[in-house]
Structures are given as C-alpha cells and as structure tokens.
Amino acid sequence: MSLSPITTGHYLALSAALLLLGALGLLLRRNVIVMLMSVELILNAVNLNLIAFSQHWRHTTGQIFAIFVICVAVAEAAIALGILIALFRNRGTLLSDEIDLLKW
Amino acid sequence: MVNLVSNFWWIPLYPLIGAALIAFFRRGVSFLAPAAVSLSFLHGLAVWLSPRSGPLDHTLSQWMPGLPMAFHADALSLLMVLIISGIGLLIHLYSLSYMAGEDGFWRYFACLNLFVFFMLLLVLANNLIFLFAGWEGVGLASYLLIGFHHDRPTVNRNANKAFLYNRAGDAGFLLGALILLDSLGSVDFSVINAAPATSATLAAALLLAFGATGKSAQLPLFVWLPDAMVGPTPVSALIHAATMVTAGIYLFARLQPFLLAHPEAGLLIASLGAITSLLAATIALVENDIKRILAYSTVSQLGLMFLAAGLGAASAAMFHVATHAFFKALLFLTAGNIIHGLRGEQDIRFMGGLHDKMPWTFRLMTLAGLSLAGLPGLAGFFSKEAILHAAAAHPLLLAMALLSAFLTALYTSRMLWAVFYGSYRREAHEAHGFMLHSLWPLGLGSALAGFFGPHPPLSWPLLLASATASLGGLYFGRNIRIPGLIEAFLKRRWFVSEAYELVLVTGLTHHGSRLLLWFDLHIIDSFNRFLTTLASLLSSLASLFDRLVVDGLVHLIAFTTELLSYPLRLLQSGRIHHYALVLLLTLALTLGWYRLA
Numbered sequence: 001m002s003l004s005p006i007t008t009g010h011y012l013a014l015s016a017a018l019l020l021l022g023a024l025g026l027l028l029r030r031n032v033i034v035m036l037m038s039v040e041l042i043l044n045a046v047n048l049n050l051i052a053f054s055q056h057w058r059h060t061t062g063q064i065f066a067i068f069v070i071c072v073a074v075a076e077a078a079i080a081l082g083i084l085i086a087l088f089r090n091r092g093t094l095l096s097d098e099i100d101l102l103k104w
Numbered sequence: 105m106v107n108l109v110s111n112f113w114w115i116p117l118y119p120l121i122g123a124a125l126i127a128f129f130r131r132g133v134s135f136l137a138p139a140a141v142s143l144s145f146l147h148g149l150a151v152w153l154s155p156r157s158g159p160l161d162h163t164l165s166q167w168m169p170g171l172p173m174a175f176h177a178d179a180l181s182l183l184m185v186l187i188i189s190g191i192g193l194l195i196h197l198y199s200l201s202y203m204a205g206e207d208g209f210w211r212y213f214a215c216l217n218l219f220v221f222f223m224l225l226l227v228l229a230n231n232l233i234f235l236f237a238g239w240e241g242v243g244l245a246s247y248l249l250i251g252f253h254h255d256r257p258t259v260n261r262n263a264n265k266a267f268l269y270n271r272a273g274d275a276g277f278l279l280g281a282l283i284l285l286d287s288l289g290s291v292d293f294s295v296i297n298a299a300p301a302t303s304a305t306l307a308a309a310l311l312l313a314f315g316a317t318g319k320s321a322q323l324p325l326f327v328w329l330p331d332a333m334v335g336p337t338p339v340s341a342l343i344h345a346a347t348m349v350t351a352g353i354y355l356f357a358r359l360q361p362f363l364l365a366h367p368e369a370g371l372l373i374a375s376l377g378a379i380t381s382l383l384a385a386t387i388a389l390v391e392n393d394i395k396r397i398l399a400y401s402t403v404s405q406l407g408l409m410f411l412a413a414g415l416g417a418a419s420a421a422m423f424h425v426a427t428h429a430f431f432k433a434l435l436f437l438t439a440g441n442i443i444h445g446l447r448g449e450q451d452i453r454f455m456g457g458l459h460d461k462m463p464w465t466f467r468l469m470t471l472a473g474l475s476l477a478g479l480p481g482l483a484g485f486f487s488k489e490a491i492l493h494a495a496a497a498h499p500l501l502l503a504m505a506l507l508s509a510f511l512t513a514l515y516t517s518r519m520l521w522a523v524f525y526g527s528y529r530r531e532a533h534e535a536h537g538f539m540l541h542s543l544w545p546l547g548l549g550s551a552l553a554g555f556f557g558p559h560p561p562l563s564w565p566l567l568l569a570s571a572t573a574s575l576g577g578l579y580f581g582r583n584i585r586i587p588g589l590i591e592a593f594l595k596r597r598w599f600v601s602e603a604y605e606l607v608l609v610t611g612l613t614h615h616g617s618r619l620l621l622w623f624d625l626h627i628i629d630s631f632n633r634f635l636t637t638l639a640s641l642l643s644s645l646a647s648l649f650d651r652l653v654v655d656g657l658v659h660l661i662a663f664t665t666e667l668l669s670y671p672l673r674l675l676q677s678g679r680i681h682h683y684a685l686v687l688l689l690t691l692a693l694t695l696g697w698y699r700l701a
Contacts, residue, residue, distance in 0.1 A: 023688055026684050026688075027681055027684055027685055027688070035680075096679070096680050096681065097679070099680070100677070100678030100679055101678065103676055103677065103678025
C-alpha cells in the first residue's frame with residue numbers, strides 16, 4: 001500500500017489533536033508549570049494551523065504570523081516563569097489549588 | 105441793633121464761649137471769665153429792666169422728638185439769672201486775686217465759667233429734661249472744682265463723694281422726669297404745672313423731691329456738702345452756698361402749682377427741710393473748721409427754704425435764696441480772706457483777735473453773720489420772717505423753724521466771737537485788691553436786699569418770736585458751753601455718714617453682694633444647668649434618630665446589596681481552572697453557535 005500524500009486536512013487534524021491535548025492539560029493538571037506547558041501546546045497548535053494554511057494558499061502571511069506568535073510566546077513564557085519563581089518563593093508551592101488569591 | 109430781649113437765650117452762652125476760649129488758649133486769657141459773666145449779667149439786667157408783656161420763650165432746636173431745646177424766661181428765671189451772674193461776677197473778680205499764683209489758674213476759671221453756663225442753662229430751660237442737662241452739668245462742674253487741688257490728700261475722695269451723692273439724687277430726678285414724660289407725654293413746665301394729680305405724678309413728685317435733696321444737700325443726701333469744702337473758698341461761696349445748691353429750691357419754685365397739687369409731697373419736703381435744718385444747725389454748733397461751719401449753716405438755711413417751698417410759699421423760699429446768696433457768699437469770701445490772711449488756717453480755735461488786724465473783713469463778716477442770724481433790719485431777718493410766716497399753719501414745723509433760727513444765731517455768734525475777739529494767736533494781714541473790693545456789693549445786698557422782697561402781712565407774734573430767737577441766739581452764742589457728751593455726739597454729725605456706711609456699704613454692698621452671689625449660684629446657675637440638661641436631652645434624642653433611622657437606612661441598603669450579591673460572589677472561586685474552563689467553554693459555545701447558525 002502506498003502512503004497517501006499528506007494534505008492540509010492532515011495538518012489540521014494534527015493541530016486539532018494538539019489543541020485538545022493542550023486544553024485538557026490546562027484543565028486537568030494542577031502544577032502551574034505543566035499548565036504553562038499546555039498553553040504552549042495550544043499556541044503551537046495555532047502555529048501549525050497558520051503554517052498549514054500558508055502552504056495551502058501559497059501565501060506567506062501565515063508563516064510570518066507564526067513567527068510573530070513564537071516571539072510573543074517566548075516573551076510570555078519568560079514573564080510567566082518570573083512570576084512563578086516569585087510565587088514559589090512567597091507561597092512555597094506551585095499547586096494551583098492552593099493559589100486562589102484572585103478570590104474576593 | 106440786636107434785640108436783647110428776644111435774644112435772651114444768649115445769656116448762658118457767654119460763659120460757655122468764655123470757658124472754651126480759656127480752655128483753648130490757657131495762658132493770659134483768664135480775664136475773659138469775669139468778662140463773660142459780666143456780659144451775662146448785663147444781658148440779664150437788660151432783659152429784667154425792659155418792659156415785657158409776659159414770659160419769653162425761644163425754641164433753639166428740636167433735641168429729641170417731643171423734647172425741644174427750649175428756653176423760658178420769666179421773673180423767676182431772671183431773678184435766678186441775676187443772682188447767678190451777679191454774685192458769680194463778684195466771685196470771679198474775687199478769684200482773680202484769691203487764686204493768683206495757683207497752678208492751673210486757667211483750669212479754675214474755665215471750670216468756673218462752665219459752671220455758670222450750666223447754672224444759667226438750668227434756670228432758663230423750659231422743660232425738665234433740658235433742665236436736667238444743666239442739673240447734671242453743674243454737678244460735673246462742681247466735681248471738677250471741688251477736686252481742683254487734686255494733688256492734696258482726701259480732695260479726690262471728697263470730690264467723688266460729692267459727685268456720687270449728687271448722682272444718687274440725679275437718678276431720682278431722672279426717674280421722676282421720665283415718669284412725667286410717660287404719663288403726661290411732655291415735660292414742659294406748663295404741661296406739668298397744669299397736670300391733674302394722679303398716683304403716677306405723685307410718685308414723680310416724690311422722686312423729683314429726692315433729686316432736689318441731692319443737689320440741695322438735704323436729708324438724706326446732705327453729707328456731701330460739708331466735705332465739698334475742700335475746694336477753693338470762692339468755689340464754696342459760688343457753688344456750695346449761693347447758686348448750685350439752690351437748684352432744688354428753684355425746681356420747687358418752678359413747679360409750684362405741681363407741688364400744690366400734691367400736698368403730701370409738699371409736706372414731706374417741708375418736713376425733710378425742717379429736720380435737716382435743725383440737724384445741720386446743731387452740727388454747726390460744734391464744728392471748728394470755719395468753712396464747715398458755713399457749710400452746715402448753708403445746709404440749715406437750705407432746709408428752711410425747703411420748708412417754705414414744700415408748704416407752697418415758693419416766693420418766700422426764693423426770697424431767702426436771694427438774701428442767702430448775698431450774705432452766705434459774703435461770709436464765705438470773708439472767710440476766704442481770713443484763711444488767706446492766716447496762710448491756710450481754717451480752725452477757729454487757732455483764730456482770735458482778728459478784729460483790728462483785718463478791720464474791713466471783720467466789719468463785712470459781722471454784717472453778713474448778723475444778716476444770717478436774722479438781726480432785725482438786715483436782709484436775713486426779712487426773708488426768714490417770710491418763711492416763718494409760710495410755716496405758721498403748721499405749729500410743729502413753725503417751732504422747728506424758730507428753733508433752727510435760734511441755733512443759727514447761736515453758732516453764728518459763736519463763730520464771730522471766736523474769730524475776731526479774744527487773744528491774738530497768729531500773724532495776719534488784711535486783704536486788698538479784688539479780695540476786698542469785690543465784697544462791697546455783697547455787703548450792700550446783705551444789709552438791704554430784705555427791703556425788696558415779697559413781704560408777708562405783718563404778724564406781731566411771729567416778728568417778736570423771730571427777733572427774740574435771733575437776739576437771744578446772738579447773746580448766748582458768745583460763751584456757749586455744750587456738755588461734752590452732746591458735743592461728742594454732735595461732732596459725729598448725728599452718725600449720718602456712719603449710718604450710710606452701715607446701711608449702704610456694709611448692708612447693701614456686703615450683704616447685697618452675698619445675696620447676688622447666692623442668686624448667681626442658685627438661680628442663674630440652676631437655670632443654666634436646666635438649659636444644659638435640656639440641650640443634652642434633645643441632642644441625645646437627635647443622636648438616637650441619627651443612629652436608628654439615618655444609620656439604619658444606610659445599613660439596610662448596604663445589607664441588602666450584600667445579601668443580593670452573595671450568589672455572584674460564588675462565581676469568583678479564585679481557582680484558575682474554573683476560569684480556564686469557563687474560557688474554553690465560552691469559546692467552544694461561541695464557535696458552535698457560528699457553526700450552527
């Protein structure tokens with residue numbers, strides 16, 4: 001059997017799978033660092049979508065946008081990790097169950 | 105040509121202008137004082153001599169609504185004007201010599217002129233309130249002149265005493281005048297004299313009489329006059345013998361119909377006068393200070409005038425005012441000569457044998473003394489006779505007046521003998537210049553003024569009694585010996601001052617202040633406490649309202665909001681998973697909505 005060529009639909013399916021994984025990880029895991037990693041998964045699913053459509057339509061805007069998203073994600077990760085270090089120093093934990101300061 | 109008669113209201117203004125000029129220029133213009141008074145005298149004389157159809161009236165201006173500054177001149181006013189300005193002129197001239205070299209020469213003459221102004225205002229006023237302005241003014245001028253030697257001990261005290269006793273009387277006067285103003289609607293003399301007698305006017309009459317006792321030094325307010333003798337002797341002669349103290353008599357004469365309508369008040373005045381007359385005469389009997397003898401004599405003579413004025417014989421009283429002005433001014437001025445000649449000695453025990461050292465003073469003083477004692481033929485005899493005649497209907501008052509006349513002769517004789525006879529004790533010299541020559545007109549008046557008065561119908565018993573009292577007094581006065589006990593008692597002046605001390609100072613002031621303290625502590629303060637309690641009660645009520653109603657409303661709103669918002673709070677769990685779930689679900693639902701739509 002020959003392998004059918006990889007179409008845009010496949011990319012989209014992979015992207016949807018990544019998004020699902022990320023969303024589930026975000027909702028189900030309690031460790032804030034892991035949750036951050038899940039967010040990265042979601043962002044990468046988006047990037048994959050952007051690139052897939054860029055190739056599909058032969059248009060480079062999607063790729064530029066993907067690079068842009070990666071840059072923003074890096075910055076976000078740096079800030080988030082800084083916040084988490086400060087949080088850990090103060091609270092001694094990174095379990096999101098115990099971090100409920102946003103409550104009234 | 106200025107019409108002197110219709111411009112009679114200028115008479116008081118000359119001395120006022122004189123006083124102002126002297127007070128302004130101070131040095132070298134004191135001669136203006138006698139000049140101003142002589143202008144008043146000449147003007148008064150011109151009005152007196154010119155034919156008049158009736159009383160003169162002149163309204164200067166409206167002072168207050170219903171109270172004009174109005175002048176009124178009739179025979180009574182003009183007689184007083186002539187006495188005041190005539191005797192005042194002689195005393196001004198006398199003072200030029202007597203006060204020469206004193207510090208404050210100009211001040212003396214300015215005050216003296218001011219006094220003459222106020223006195224003339226008093227006798228020329230047409231209503232009680234305007235008269236009161238002069239009445240107060242003479243009190244002020246008298247105070248200033250009594251206190252002339254303000255650097256000497258006791259002078260200020262005595263000046264204050266005179267002023268305060270006058271004030272007490274003035275308060276009565278003012279109350280009386282205001283009652284009349286209230287009940288009659290006017291204080292014009294014509295209105296008052298025509299008023300029917302009511303209880304209000306009776307009260308006013310009594311209050312006015314009280315005011316007159318202050319100014320004319322009668323019981324109960326006579327004690328200031330002897331103490332006023334610390335002033336310069338001419339002042340005593342002018343103010344405290346001849347003019348100011350007769351203001352009360354003038355008032356009664358002016359209001360004679362009013363007094364006749366209130367015989368009770370008149371009888372009270374007459375009794376007061378008789379008692380004062382006796383009291384003062386007995387004190388004069390034991391005094392040793394020559395000026396105080398004359399002062400008590402003045403009080404005594406004023407008492408006789410009160411007696412006559414109270415009984416409705418104002419003409420007799422005014423007659424005695426006129427003759428008394430002559431001989432008492434002469435007595436004071438000759439006493440001034442003696443004091444001057446003896447360099448300030450006033451005690452008759454240290455005088456004696458002066459009759460050939462000071463021959464003219466001796467003759468003049470003896471003439472005045474005999475006139476005072478009522479020697480038949482001299483001025484005092486006639487006027488005293490008129491007063492005795494007025495008292496004839498009241499045997500008790502008549503007896504008191506006769507006794508007073510006897511005592512008058514007694515102390516006059518005692519004084520004259522002590523001063524002029526006996527052994528020499530001091531070096532002395534006769535007065536000269538104005539101090540002697542201004543006395544001649546007074547001597548003439550003391551001798552002859554009696555022939556021009558209103559003579560009562562001849563009554564031989566009275567005439568004999570009066571002459572006997574006079575001659576007897578003069579005879580026994582030479583070697584009078586008073587038992588020591590009585591003398592000691594009289595020397596304390598019937599304890600009148602002490603009685604005032606006891607009643608007013610200790611009684612009223614001391615106990616009065618304690619009473620006021622009690623009143624303050626218990627009545628005023630308890631009222632305050634009541635108010636405080638009331639205020640705190642009200643404010644606690646207000647606070648209760650605030651806490652229950654206002655705060656309650658606010659709390660109710662707050663509580664309601666909190667209650668209603670409680671379910672919303674539950675949305676905010678603080679768990680990041682909940683938020684993420686909501687986020688994703690919302691996203692999914694929105695996308696699904698698009699897909700379906």
